[in-house]
Amino acid sequence: TLAASYVSLLATAGMEAELYTVPDGEEAQQLGVVEDVYDFLNGGGFTRDDLIVGVGGGALTDVAGFVGGTYLRGVPVMYVATTLIAAVDAAIGGKTGVNVGGKNLAGVFAHPEAVLIDIDIIDQLPLELKREGAAEALKTGFIEDLAIVEAYERDGLDVDLDEIVNRSVAVKVAVVNDDFKERGRRAILNYGHTVGHAIETTTGRSHAESVSIGTVAAGAASRAMFDFTGEERQRAVLREVGLPISASDADAGAVRAQMDRDKKRDSEGLRMVLLQDFGIPELVHANDATVRAAFEGIGLA
Numbered sequence: 001t002l003a004a005s006y007v008s009l010l011a012t013a014g015m016e017a018e019l020y021t022v023p024d025g026e027e028a029q030q031l032g033v034v035e036d037v038y039d040f041l042n043g044g045g046f047t048r049d050d051l052i053v054g055v056g057g058g059a060l061t062d063v064a065g066f067v068g069g070t071y072l073r074g075v076p077v078m079y080v081a082t083t084l085i086a087a088v089d090a091a092i093g094g095k096t097g098v099n100v101g102g103k104n105l106a107g108v109f110a111h112p113e114a115v116l117i118d119i120d121i122i123d124q125l126p127l128e129l130k131r132e133g134a135a136e137a138l139k140t141g142f143i144e145d146l147a148i149v150e151a152y153e154r155d156g157l158d159v160d161l162d163e164i165v166n167r168s169v170a171v172k173v174a175v176v177n178d179d180f181k182e183r184g185r186r187a188i189l190n191y192g193h194t195v196g197h198a199i200e201t202t203t204g205r206s207h208a209e210s211v212s213i214g215t216v217a218a219g220a221a222s223r224a225m226f227d228f229t230g231e232e233r234q235r236a237v238l239r240e241v242g243l244p245i246s247a248s249d250a251d252a253g254a255v256r257a258q259m260d261r262d263k264k265r266d267s268e269g270l271r272m273v274l275l276q277d278f279g280i281p282e283l284v285h286a287n288d289a290t291v292r293a294a295f296e297g298i299g300l301a
């Protein structure tokens with residue numbers, strides 16, 4: 001595995017490294033897995049002078065970060081981001097988490113010491129993982145950097161991923177530096193995620209596909225509220241890279257109920273990030289008309 005090759009690399013450099021493998025993907029984001037890692041660290045006599053190196057996609061970096069943020073009240077972690085989602089989004093910004101009943105309901109804010117993104121690895125990803133990463137990269141493009149959108153419009157999934165990663169990381173770092181604990185501006189990174197998370201939970205679609213659909217929904221709501229004119233452009237580029245733009249197969253009542261459950265976690269009611277224009281996001285309170293427009297935009301009757 002990739003992780004094993006990093007262990008030998010560290011050994012070659014004269015460092016002591018031990019490999020621990022967690023279950024694949026979302027299966028890793030469980031407290032039981034976290035406890036197993038704690039046991040492993042206990043057994044190996046891990047101290048604050050040691051370093052956890054989390055090698056993998058967004059699910060892996062979320063768990064590794066959670067372990068790093070909690071073990072011994074915080075030990076150093078670095079990530080090697082091996083998927084495009086991890087490179088453009090999950091590994092950056094210090095949000096970590098595991099699933100307890102709901103997605104990421106337990107977590108800590110904790111920055112890694114460093115994030116390593118090897119573009120050769122990202123370049124060689126299977127098409128499906130490039131497509132999934134495009135959903136979060138395009139989200140970043142819509143809210144803050146239209147050059148990302150233009151690149152995908154021009155080259156589809158053959159885009160220059162070096163440029164996409166650099167631009168996405170730059171946006172995320174700037175926003176997170178402004179507002180680490182999401183008291184305000186950081187919320188713009190949740191564009192497409194209000195409806196997206198509800199789609200993800202109720203349909204079991206992947207995070208990226210759900211975010212793609214959620215982005216289309218947010219675009220439609222943005223037209224209704226702000227006369228946003230970019231709705232069709234969003235749809236076209238998401239369709240072009242092969243991401244879903246409709247949820248006509250989902251159950252509107254279930255999606256709405258899930259959004260209300262998510263909203264209860266926020267005393268200020270249901271909120272959505274909408275666009276006045278590309279690059280001008282605004283966090284708004286979503287009323288029923290806004291939600292209806294969002295649902296109509298993705299064929300949810």
Ligand SMILES: NC(=O)c1ccc[n+]([C@@H]2O[C@H](COP(=O)([O-])OP(=O)(O)OC[C@H]3O[C@@H](n4cnc5c(N)ncnc54)[C@H](O)[C@@H]3O)[C@@H](O)[C@H]2O)c1
Nearest residue numbers: 024025026056057058059060082083085086089090095207
């Ligand atoms: N913390 C954050 O701010 C944040 C932001 C965005 C997404 N996320 C989370 O990230 C997750 C989605 O990211 P993801 O898709 O990277 O998750 P993932 O870790 O589940 O990876 C997806 C799949 O790709 C495989 N994989 C990893 N590297 C590979 C490689 N180089 N080649 C081939 N296959 C490889 C993994 O084994 C896994 O099966 C979600 O859980 C989402 O909630 C977190």
Ligand SMILES: [Zn+2]
Nearest residue numbers: 136193207211
């Ligand atoms: Zn996301």
